[in-house]
Amino acid sequence: MDKLISQLDLQAHIEQFQSFFAREDNLYIEGDQELHYRYIKALDKIEFNAPPKVNDFFALKNHLNKHGVLTFEQIFEIVKVVRYFRYFKNKNLECLIGEWVSKIEVPEKFLEVEKYFDTQGHFEENLDETLFGLSQRIKEHKNEISSSLKHLMGSSKLAGYLVDTQIHFINNEECLLVRGGFNHVLKGAVVGRSTGGFFYVAPDSILKSKEKIRYIEQERQAIFYNYAKEFSKTLEELLPFINFVDKEFSKFDNYQARVLFARSKDLAIIKSKNHKNIILKDFIHPALHQAKPINVNFEKNILMITGVNAGGKTMLLKSILASAFMAKYIIPMKVNEHKSDIGNFKDIESIIDDPQNVKNDISTFAGRMQQFSQIFLKKQALLGVDEIELGTDSDEAAALFKVILDDLINRGQKVVITTHHKRLAALMADRDDVELLAAIYDEDQRRPTYEFMQGIIGKSYAFETASRYGIAHRLVDEAKKVYGDNSEKLSLLIERGSELERELKQKHKKVDEKLEELEKKEKALKDQREALFKELELEKTKLKDSYKEAINEAKRAARGGDIKDIHRAMNKANKKLPKEEKAEIKRDYDFKVGDEVKYHSQSGVIVSMKGKSDATIDVNGMKVRVKTKHLTPTKIVKAKPKTDVRLSVEKKAGLKCDLHGMRADEACEVLDKFINDALINGWDEVLVYHGIGTGKLSHAVKEFLKVHPKVKKFEDAPAHMGGFGAKVVTL
The missing domain is CATH 3.40.50.300 (P-loop containing nucleotide triphosphate hydrolases)
Structure with missing residues (x-):
């Protein structure tokens, strides 16, 4: 891969890209590339801080597997990763990245380790009383050393031997820079020579304090080691969690490096697809x-x-x-x-x-x-x-x-x-x-x-x-x-071909620009059409809801017992129906007996005429008198010979039919016409009153309704609508 990168002159680009990784990793992300790409594009939509630089977990995981003791630096590498995931988790992102980091649960045991490290990875000594006391003692001894050195520098006996009045730190020792012959007035150890031939001397007066500091430091290191052992034991138990966050951080590091690198250079993030073009x-x-x-x-x-x-x-x-x-x-x-x-x-x-x-x-x-x-x-x-x-x-x-x-x-x-x-x-x-x-x-x-x-x-x-x-x-x-004339001619032909191609390219460019403009206009028209279609669908939905509400009002009115209540409910339903102005359709033809016509959604045949405005039609065996202006001719045939039979129906079907006082055969004839009219007018539920009396009329009505082809079911009406003396008929 390195050779190919070099051959393609991509070294600098790849090096810049790899500098965005929190830790060194391969260019290839193992696993489902399509899924990785989805996470990268999701992360690209989020503003976030880059992760801290982190060392690889390989060595520390080996130590834990072998029951070894980790250093505080190694432990803090794990802490940095966990804290970065917590930073992302606290953003409460409602996206693919948010779903991902929300699944990372930090065990309570790890929190007990994490709390001992500040943001820079320093051990929080104030959480341990002994360590805190030792630190204070070290500060006191260092103050004693500083005071002692200042006292020596102010000594009149030593003043003639001092080269300067500074405290020098040579080979981890606080020293004074003095001239030769100092041993007559200053006891101490020479720890170095300056370029000018002077001596760096550590005075004996501060050696006792320095020795005490060394003893305290040894005691501190022993305590630190015990903490490191305790932390390592806890982390050994949490090794599956460490493996998990290590793997997840490696994936996230690959994602964030690509996103932040692209942002820094205004680059595009594109993935190869499953083809060869x-x-x-x-x-x-x-x-x-x-x-x-x-x-x-x-x-x-x-x-x-x-x-x-x-x-x-x-x-x-x-x-x-x-x-x-x-x-x-x-x-x-x-x-x-x-x-x-x-x-x-x-x-x-x-x-x-x-x-x-x-x-x-x-x-x-x-x-x-x-x-x-x-x-x-x-x-x-x-x-x-x-x-x-x-x-x-x-x-x-x-x-x-x-x-x-x-x-x-x-x-x-x-x-x-x-x-x-x-x-x-x-x-x-x-x-x-x-x-x-x-x-x-x-x-x-x-x-x-x-x-x-x-x-x-x-x-x-x-x-x-x-x-x-x-x-x-x-x-x-x-x-x-x-080179020769013929070869030159060949080159000229090639050159001429190139010129023609360039001219064609310019023409294609203009055509492409016009085509792009037309495509934009076409898209605008499509968007406008879709908007109008959505608006139309919304209006249709509103009309359907209004119609359904009006029908429900009408049904509730039909179940009412009081005529005035029925009329009030019907008026209320009628108001809820959308108003529509219907243009009067002018007919330039005359209807005749025998014409096949359409009345609303029903087809029928004209069986008789009364003038030119009224006609009686046969619709599936039902005779209905209607206005000719409501008819639409479907097929006009020669008129049949007139007969002396005359039929008439009421102009509008009601929701109730009262058969009180009628004979059985008369009641059945009236009921037949009533049901036919109700079907024509689109009612699916009506009320028939027959009374109780001797029971003969009630029996005749039941038998008639049982055999009628358009009756789905019927039942006794509720008590307030007539009880046993009435039937609710469903058509």
């Missing part, structure tokens, strides 16, 4: 500064890059391979993440450098052949080859590399190559799975544009490049003559 939009290689963005559509098996020397062909090849590498490892890059689409490759290989090795007696071409032999061992790899013709005769190489490329395609490899082989390009150009790309040369400015055009073979512009880099014009002109 590479579509780049506005990609900039991290090694380039103020570079032109690269746009490439590499969906075929081979991408062949030709064109002007020093025109960016090699950097384009490196950019394609680098984008695939960074997407594979979810490393942030400069690219349009919404319009780019990068596939996933098991292996990414590059043949870029000159493999010539004098020590091993390997020529450039021989080294290239060794490199290609290794490529044949891989499957479904992304391969980049720079200057494929390097090191051998161009004509022979064209035939050889054509066969090699054919075989690589059959093995499922995806190959990017740069070449000046016009013959090789011509041999491969007729294949459907080969994409041509040419570096463009600006004839007016006489320099490369560092832009590329698809579908053509580019000219090398060797003569122009030589002139640009200082070769004398007379030598270039002579070389052109040697």
